[in-house]
Amino acid sequence: SPNIKERLDFSCAVFDGHGNLIAQAAHIPAHLGAMPASVRTILDRFQEWQEGDVVIVNDPFEGGNHLPDITMIAPVFVGESEVLGSLGGGVEDVAPTPTPQHPKTPKPQNPPPSFFVASRAHHADVGGMTPGSLPLSTEIYQEGIIVPPVKLYRAGVLNEDVLRLILRNVRTPDERRGDLAAQRAAGAIGARRLRELVAAHGRAEVLAYCGHLQAYSERITRATIAGWPDGVYVFEDVIELIEGERLTLTPIRVAATIAGEEVTFDFAGTAPVVHGSLNAVIAITQSACYYVVRCLIEDEVPM
Structure with a gap:
């Protein structure tokens, strides 16, 4: 949509597996400072992750800003057996091949993600009493559809019911569908870049340098405040x-x-x-x- 493509009203960030910020682009300050709250929320809400999962949320009381700002968050796995590819969709829509198992064999738990990629974009319409960002509302239910943290994709498979529910409550469903697809593609590219980085330098070294960046940022901030x-x-x-x-x-x-x-x-x-x-x-x-x-x-x- 023009609101995202032309106005650039979106933000992207990378987090470690514990939800701590690693990197963010020079995008919208209100988005960037609030996205960590959404990531912490989904980590509390979901304990099991699979390759290709994508969580969608816009609830201001779940780490969001206002309802037009829709956030999409996805895990990134970079284990020893990781193969360079997409985040279960987006640019390279490749779903993982399920491993056949004996019916009596308990399904092994997936390893925790090493990273999370997130994007927050301002959608031009999310329903509500009037189009736009600031209706003359008296309660949040008049501002548009409220989406709590929910998996829009599970293991790379789109939850058609969730998407249909969202699109039925907005005035411009085709535009919303396109913007959501763009956010998913952004996550796929971010995940691919992280895997390329790990493939070149190793998971342990990349995570170690992420920790160094976090510690360095804290030292600079504390030193500034001390002055x-x-x-x-x-x-x-x-x-x-x-x-x-x-x-x-x-x-x-x-x-x-x-x-x-x-x-x-x-x-x-x-x-x-x-x-x-x-x-x-x-x-x-x-x-x-x-x-x-x-x-x-x-x-x-x-x-």
Whole structure:
């Protein structure tokens, strides 16, 4: 869709098998800071993974931003017997060949994924009372279809019922189908690149360097914060919100407490939940805090 292809309203990231961020592109800050919450959610929700699985989610209370931002997350396996190929679909739609087993032989558990690849894209319409991102709604159910974490693909096989349910609740189903296919293809390419990296350098070395990147990023961030004067810094602003026929000034207040190499953001004094589509869930609030700190770091941070 133009919203994704032309406006580039999407973001991609790579995570390790525990859901820790490894790399992200210079895409949408609100997406990037919130995607780790979605990955942690699906790791809590699903314990068994297969090659070709793809989870879809847009629920703001499950690590999402707002409903138009749909996230697709897939595991990447790079074990000793791994063969370079696709993520069970997308660019190279190759499903794994099942291994015949004796009926009485218990099915062996799959090894845990070494990585996860994720993309979050702003879909132009997800249903709701009006097209677009900010309807004059009073509850989330008026904003569009809510998709909790669910496997859209299992072992490379599309769950047609889930897709049909999503597409039946939007105004532009063909466009949504294309954007979802593009997100799946992005995951397939990301998985292929990771396998190529592991094939060239070995799984242990790649994972070790991922850990080094994470530790280096933390050191840079902590060193930057340590250079700021300790203290409590408070700022307050207001958002003009129309509720019915009444204009309401909704305060947003934050106190940033700097102590040594740590900073804490406290939003006490901010207005309670409003009857509109301007509420910020925890994932987007955390993302905003991460982005502020990231902008104040002069050095190049790998993630």
